[in-house]
Amino acid sequence: MTEKLPFEALSVETLAARLGGNEALCAKIGKDTGAWKVREVGDGNLNLVFIVEGASGAAVVKQALPYVRLVGDSWPLPLKRSFFEYHALTRQEARAPGSVPAIHYFDEGQALIIMEYLAPPHIILRRALIDGRQLPNIARDIGLFMARTLFRGSDLHMAAKDRKADLALFADNVELCDITESLVFSDPYFDAKMNRHTSPQLDGLVADLRADRDLKVEAQRLKHIFAANAETLLHGDLHSGSIMVTDSETRMIDPEFAFYGPMAFDVGMLLANFWMSFFSQRGHEEEGKRDAMRAYMLGVTVETWSVFRAEFSHLWRTERSGMLYQKSLFEDQGDKLGAEQALDHVLHQMWTDLLGFAGIEVHRRILGLAHNADFETIADEDLRASCEAKALKFGRHLAVNRRQIHSIDEVNQLAALIEQESSI
Amino acid sequence: MTEKLPFEALSVETLAARLGGNEALCAKIGKDTGAWKVREVGDGNLNLVFIVEGASGAAVVKQALPYVRLVGDSWPLPLKRSFFEYHALTRQEARAPGSVPAIHYFDEGQALIIMEYLAPPHIILRRALIDGRQLPNIARDIGLFMARTLFRGSDLHMAAKDRKADLALFADNVELCDITESLVFSDPYFDAKMNRHTSPQLDGLVADLRADRDLKVEAQRLKHIFAANAETLLHGDLHSGSIMVTDSETRMIDPEFAFYGPMAFDVGMLLANFWMSFFSQRGHEEEGKRDAMRAYMLGVTVETWSVFRAEFSHLWRTERSGMLYQKSLFEDQGDKLGAEQALDHVLHQMWTDLLGFAGIEVHRRILGLAHNADFETIADEDLRASCEAKALKFGRHLAVNRRQIHSIDEVNQLAALIEQESSI
Structure with missing residues (x-):
C-alpha cells in the first residue's frame, strides 16, 4: 500500500x-x-x-x-x-x-x-583505517568485487542487448552523475562556491593547482572519459566510506551513484582512498607510531590491484561471452595468445585511466565539498594541512603522469618519497 | 489514422x-x-x-x-x-x-x-565518384556536417541531462548497432557465414589478415571503443552511399544506424570510403585515365579533415557550453591556451581512432557482407581483386599503426605508394 x-x-x-x-x-x-x-x-x-x-x-x-x-x-x-x-x-x-x-x-x-543490518563488529572501513586497524581480507574481497562486477556488467560478458538496456536504465541517474561530474572533476580546479580546504595553510598550493594547466586538462580528459565511456555498471562511489568490514567479512554498500561508466573509475577511486589513508596516518599517530599501518596501506593497494588483475584475467579467459574480443577471432582460431594480447591492452588502458581517476579523487576530497574523515579528524590544522599537501602533490603527479607510470610499486615508491620528504 | x-x-x-x-x-x-x-x-x-x-x-x-x-x-x-x-x-x-x-x-x-525528394541532378555520391566526377563542395559540406553534428550532439555542447536522455533513447537501436558490431568489427576477421570476397584471387591475403593477431586485436579494441564510448549522436553509416550530391549541394541521408558512439567513427568511415574510391579508380579507367580523379580523391580527404578540424575548433571556441572542458576552468581564468591544449588532446585522440575505424571499414567492405559498388562494379575480377588487395593492405596499415601516423598527408603518401607499387 x-x-x-x-x-x-x-x-x-x-x-x-x-x-x-x-x-x-x-x-x-x-x-x-x-x-x-x-x-x-x-x-x-x-x-x-x-x-x-x-x-x-x-x-x-x-x-x-x-x-x-x-x-x-x-x-x-x-x-x-x-x-x-x-x-x-x-x-x-x-x-x-x-x-x-x-x-x-x-x-x-x-x-x-x-x-x-550489518551489525557490529561491522564497521565502516574508513573508520577502521583511521583507527589504525589492519583488516586482513579487504584487498582480496574488494579486488574480487570490482573484477566481478566490472567484468560481468560489460559487453565482455553480457549480451549486447541487455547491456544497452541497462545503459539506458541507469542513464536516467542524471543528478547523481552530475554530482560526480561537478564535484569530482571540475569544482576542485576553480573557485567553486561549495569548495573548502584547510586554510590558510593550503592556500598557496591550492592556487598553484588551480593554475596548473596540464592538471586541469587531464582532469577534463578524465571527466570526458567518465561521462562518455559507458563500459560497465559502476558502483560509482566506491571509497572506504562505502565499505563495511569485520576481520573476516567485507561488504560494499551505498551504490546510488551507479551508472554505466569506465571500469577504471571504481578502481581508481578505491585506490585513491587507500592512498589518502596512507597520507593521513601521520595525523593519527598520537597513540603510537603508524609505520606498520603505512606499510599495510601500501601493501593493500598492491594486493588489491593484483587480485583485481588476476580475477579479471580469469574471467577474461573463462567468461568472455559478450560481443567484445569474441573467442571466434582468437581461441577458436587457435590463437590463445591473441586473446592474451587483447587482455593486456585492456588492462593497460584501465591502469592508465585509473591512475588519473585516483589523482583527481584525492584532490576533490581535499579541495572540494565532500571531504574525508581520514583528514578531517586530524584536529591539529597544521598537521592536517601537511598530510593533505602531500596527498595533493601525489594526486597531481598521478593525474598528469599517468601514461608514464608502469606499476603500482612505482606509485607506492612515489607515495613513500612524498610522505618522507617534507620539502618535496 | x-x-x-x-x-x-x-x-x-x-x-x-x-x-x-x-x-x-x-x-x-x-x-x-x-x-x-x-x-x-x-x-x-x-x-x-x-x-x-x-x-x-x-x-x-x-x-x-x-x-x-x-x-x-x-x-x-x-x-x-x-x-x-x-x-x-x-x-x-x-x-x-x-x-x-x-x-x-x-x-x-x-x-x-x-x-x-532530392530530384536529379542529385545523385548518390558513390555513383558520381565511380563515374569519375569531381564534386567541388563535398569536402566542405561533409566536413561541416560532421563537425556540427558531432560537436553539438555531445557533452561539449548539450546539457548533460539532455545528452543522457538521447543516449538512453538511441540505446534501444540495438539491432542496427548489432549489424555494425558484427559486420564491421568481427565478421571480416574470421570465416563468418555471410562473408564473401573476390575469390580465389584474394584468398591468400584474406587468410593472412585473418591470421594477423595485431590487426584482430586492434579491430576488437576499436569495437570496444565503438560500443562503449557514447560520446555523441553518430550518423552511424556515413559512407558515400549515404550522401546525395549535385555540383552545388550535399545532403546526408539514411541515418537509421544513429546511436551514441565515438566521434571518430563517422569521420573514419567517411574517409575510408574516399580512400576506397581512390583505390577503385584503376578499375574504372576504360574510358580514360583516372590520374586526376585519384589526385582529387586524396585532395578531398585532406580538405574534409581540414574543414572538420577548423569547424570543430571554431565550435570549441564559441559553443563549448556543455559540462566538458568548462570555460570556468580555462577562459574564465584567463587561460585560453589551456582550452587550446585540451582541444589538441581531443582532436589527437579522435585522429588516432578515426584511422583505426577507417582501416576496419575498408576491410569489411571487401571481406564482409556489404560490399561497395566502387569495387563491385569492376567487372574484370582480376582487376577488381588487384584494387581490393591494395585497399586491404592500406586498411591493415592504418588500423595497426594508427598511433604512429601523424597527418593525413602521411596517409595519402601511403595510399599513393600502395597504389603505384604492385608488389608492396
Missing part, C-alpha cells in the same frame, strides 16, 4: 507505525512493533538510515530524501536515486554474490530500501 | 490508396492521387524507398521492412529503426541546418517517413 502514498520521510518516531505492517520487515525482526527499537544512524551525505531492532532480529531501513542531506533542501536531489541503488544492489549481488547487503524490500514511491 | 493500423508494407500499387489522405503528402505533391506516379527505387540494403510525383511536386516515401532487404526475411530487423532515423534526422537538421532532407511526415506504426 505504501507505494501509493505520497513520499514522506520516516523518522525515529514514525517508523514503527509506518512500517509495522511491512511483511518483509516483520518476518525479519518480529511483528511486535512495541518491541522495535529504532535509531537513525545516517552519517553519509545524502540519506536517512535507520537501524530497527525487533524481538527476532534487526534490519536497516534506508530512505532517500528529496535533497542533499549534507547541504540541505537548498540542493534538491531526486528520490529516484533509491531506485538506482536498488537495481545496482541486485546486479552486484548477482555478479559478486555475498558482496553486498541482502535486500528484504524495496518501495520505489517512498524511496525506501529495507536491507540486511 | 494510419498509426493505429497494423504495419503493412507499401507497394507501387497500393501507395496512392494508402497515402491519398495524407495531408502532408497532398500539400506537397497535390491531392489528385489519379495523377500520382509512384516508383520504387530503394537500392539500399534495408528499406523500401518510393518516389511519388504528383501534379504539384514530388516526395520520397521511405518505409522500413521487418527484415533486412539485402538478405530477406530470414534476417528479421525491427521496424523501430524508422523511429531512430526520424529522430536522427530532426537532430541533424537542428545541428547542421540544410544538411539533410526535409521531413514532411512520420508514422511510427507504419515505420514510414515522408521526406523531401
Whole structure:
C-alpha cells in the first residue's frame, strides 16, 4: 500500500507505525512493533538510515530524501536515486554474490530500501583505517568485487542487448552523475562556491593547482572519459566510506551513484582512498607510531590491484561471452595468445585511466565539498594541512603522469618519497 | 489514422490508396492521387524507398521492412529503426541546418517517413565518384556536417541531462548497432557465414589478415571503443552511399544506424570510403585515365579533415557550453591556451581512432557482407581483386599503426605508394 502514498520521510518516531505492517520487515525482526527499537544512524551525505531492532532480529531501513542531506533542501536531489541503488544492489549481488547487503524490500514511491543490518563488529572501513586497524581480507574481497562486477556488467560478458538496456536504465541517474561530474572533476580546479580546504595553510598550493594547466586538462580528459565511456555498471562511489568490514567479512554498500561508466573509475577511486589513508596516518599517530599501518596501506593497494588483475584475467579467459574480443577471432582460431594480447591492452588502458581517476579523487576530497574523515579528524590544522599537501602533490603527479607510470610499486615508491620528504 | 493500423508494407500499387489522405503528402505533391506516379527505387540494403510525383511536386516515401532487404526475411530487423532515423534526422537538421532532407511526415506504426525528394541532378555520391566526377563542395559540406553534428550532439555542447536522455533513447537501436558490431568489427576477421570476397584471387591475403593477431586485436579494441564510448549522436553509416550530391549541394541521408558512439567513427568511415574510391579508380579507367580523379580523391580527404578540424575548433571556441572542458576552468581564468591544449588532446585522440575505424571499414567492405559498388562494379575480377588487395593492405596499415601516423598527408603518401607499387 505504501507505494501509493505520497513520499514522506520516516523518522525515529514514525517508523514503527509506518512500517509495522511491512511483511518483509516483520518476518525479519518480529511483528511486535512495541518491541522495535529504532535509531537513525545516517552519517553519509545524502540519506536517512535507520537501524530497527525487533524481538527476532534487526534490519536497516534506508530512505532517500528529496535533497542533499549534507547541504540541505537548498540542493534538491531526486528520490529516484533509491531506485538506482536498488537495481545496482541486485546486479552486484548477482555478479559478486555475498558482496553486498541482502535486500528484504524495496518501495520505489517512498524511496525506501529495507536491507540486511550489518551489525557490529561491522564497521565502516574508513573508520577502521583511521583507527589504525589492519583488516586482513579487504584487498582480496574488494579486488574480487570490482573484477566481478566490472567484468560481468560489460559487453565482455553480457549480451549486447541487455547491456544497452541497462545503459539506458541507469542513464536516467542524471543528478547523481552530475554530482560526480561537478564535484569530482571540475569544482576542485576553480573557485567553486561549495569548495573548502584547510586554510590558510593550503592556500598557496591550492592556487598553484588551480593554475596548473596540464592538471586541469587531464582532469577534463578524465571527466570526458567518465561521462562518455559507458563500459560497465559502476558502483560509482566506491571509497572506504562505502565499505563495511569485520576481520573476516567485507561488504560494499551505498551504490546510488551507479551508472554505466569506465571500469577504471571504481578502481581508481578505491585506490585513491587507500592512498589518502596512507597520507593521513601521520595525523593519527598520537597513540603510537603508524609505520606498520603505512606499510599495510601500501601493501593493500598492491594486493588489491593484483587480485583485481588476476580475477579479471580469469574471467577474461573463462567468461568472455559478450560481443567484445569474441573467442571466434582468437581461441577458436587457435590463437590463445591473441586473446592474451587483447587482455593486456585492456588492462593497460584501465591502469592508465585509473591512475588519473585516483589523482583527481584525492584532490576533490581535499579541495572540494565532500571531504574525508581520514583528514578531517586530524584536529591539529597544521598537521592536517601537511598530510593533505602531500596527498595533493601525489594526486597531481598521478593525474598528469599517468601514461608514464608502469606499476603500482612505482606509485607506492612515489607515495613513500612524498610522505618522507617534507620539502618535496 | 494510419498509426493505429497494423504495419503493412507499401507497394507501387497500393501507395496512392494508402497515402491519398495524407495531408502532408497532398500539400506537397497535390491531392489528385489519379495523377500520382509512384516508383520504387530503394537500392539500399534495408528499406523500401518510393518516389511519388504528383501534379504539384514530388516526395520520397521511405518505409522500413521487418527484415533486412539485402538478405530477406530470414534476417528479421525491427521496424523501430524508422523511429531512430526520424529522430536522427530532426537532430541533424537542428545541428547542421540544410544538411539533410526535409521531413514532411512520420508514422511510427507504419515505420514510414515522408521526406523531401532530392530530384536529379542529385545523385548518390558513390555513383558520381565511380563515374569519375569531381564534386567541388563535398569536402566542405561533409566536413561541416560532421563537425556540427558531432560537436553539438555531445557533452561539449548539450546539457548533460539532455545528452543522457538521447543516449538512453538511441540505446534501444540495438539491432542496427548489432549489424555494425558484427559486420564491421568481427565478421571480416574470421570465416563468418555471410562473408564473401573476390575469390580465389584474394584468398591468400584474406587468410593472412585473418591470421594477423595485431590487426584482430586492434579491430576488437576499436569495437570496444565503438560500443562503449557514447560520446555523441553518430550518423552511424556515413559512407558515400549515404550522401546525395549535385555540383552545388550535399545532403546526408539514411541515418537509421544513429546511436551514441565515438566521434571518430563517422569521420573514419567517411574517409575510408574516399580512400576506397581512390583505390577503385584503376578499375574504372576504360574510358580514360583516372590520374586526376585519384589526385582529387586524396585532395578531398585532406580538405574534409581540414574543414572538420577548423569547424570543430571554431565550435570549441564559441559553443563549448556543455559540462566538458568548462570555460570556468580555462577562459574564465584567463587561460585560453589551456582550452587550446585540451582541444589538441581531443582532436589527437579522435585522429588516432578515426584511422583505426577507417582501416576496419575498408576491410569489411571487401571481406564482409556489404560490399561497395566502387569495387563491385569492376567487372574484370582480376582487376577488381588487384584494387581490393591494395585497399586491404592500406586498411591493415592504418588500423595497426594508427598511433604512429601523424597527418593525413602521411596517409595519402601511403595510399599513393600502395597504389603505384604492385608488389608492396
